[in-house]
Amino acid sequence: MAFWEWQETYSININKFDVHHQKLFTLINNLYASVFQCKDTCQKQVLIRKTLAELVDYTYYHFAQEEEFLLTYEYPDYMPHKEEHEQFKKHLTQLMEQYEDDTFVWSLPVLIFLKDWISLHVLNTDKQYGSYLNEKNVK
Ligand SMILES: [Fe+2]
Ligand SMILES: [Fe+2]
Incomplete structure (x- = not known):
């Protein structure tokens, strides 16, 4: 079973x-698989770097x-949306920098953080522009 399954609610x-x-x-599923399911130590490093x-x-x-799309449609909440992306x-x-440090250890919370951030952003912030644009007949 995948770490993160797509559902219609997204x-x-x-x-x-x-x-x-x-x-x-x-x-995200590929990264999860390379971190937790690849048993070959040598191959694992290559896979993690790639994924x-x-x-x-x-x-x-x-x-x-x-962002380009939201600007095109003059989305009123463009700035706070972009700010979330910047965060x-x-x-x-930071993750890339930590990863370059040899002491970095991958853990489930790191993967869960990435998954949760994207999932909450899609469900809350992205859905808002979806509704806004649907009202303008953009799908
Ligand atoms: Fe977004
Ligand atoms: Fe998005």
Whole structure:
């Protein structure tokens, strides 16, 4: 069973970004699998580095795409939304720095933090722009 399963309740009813969010779920699951399910120590380091980089890169890409989209539609809560993205980017930068330190130990709470942050952001903050844009017939 995957660490994090996509459910309809996560849909924000904007097609493009539902696809993005599903991809973020997959990347979190990949990171989880490389940290906790890969038994080969040597392979594990390579996998973690790869899956973490993919997660960070895609998160940056997703946030940039979302921000551009919100600007295009003159979304009134653009600034607080962007600020939440900036906060998470700071967390990711810290995580990358800690990871580069040899003493860093992956733990379940680290993965749960990432999962919970994205999940709450989608359910609360992203859903708000979803409703706003649906009212303007954007899906
Ligand atoms: Fe967002
Ligand atoms: Fe999002």
